[in-house]
Amino acid sequence: MRTWLKGKQCRGVLMKRLGIVAMCLITIMLAGCKSEKADIKKIKDLEFTVVEDAYVPEELMTMINEKKTDAFKMTFKSGEYFYIIVGYGAKPTGGYSIAVNEVFLTSNAIYFDTDLIGPEKAESVSEVVTYPYIVVKLEELGKRVVFK
Secondary structure: OOOOOOHHHHHHHHHHHHHHHHHHHHHHHHHOOOOOOOOOOOOEEOOOEEOOHHHOOHHHHHHHHHHOOOEEEEEEEEOOEEEEEEEEOOEOOOOOEEEEEEEEEOOOEEEEEEEEEOOOOOOOOOOOOEOOEEEEEEEOOOOEEEEO
């Protein structure tokens, strides 16, 4: 059985349906949009230096000491140099090290990848809380950093 609507009722139902269709189309269009296309095509590997604590700028060392109890990732610029820092938070023993897997340039970013390496089971380590972190220095390129 079909119900027929009159005048204002018909327009109200029609407007409601058009509104729903419009909202669906907008949702579909927005879901397909991205603010920035990821461009991870490597242009070149970057040269870097792992910086020992004694050579870390004082301001940066203060920031690291404030953050080191928790895992953190940050960058710091000083003069013509750019620093990338990754900390892994508090660990229950010594014997940890950090491997730099990749530091490379793309058209829109610097990609930086590290891994924390724990002590070997048979390795004798100090039973003291440590805060493994790494400070890498490279030439300032004016690019953002993507931590992998």
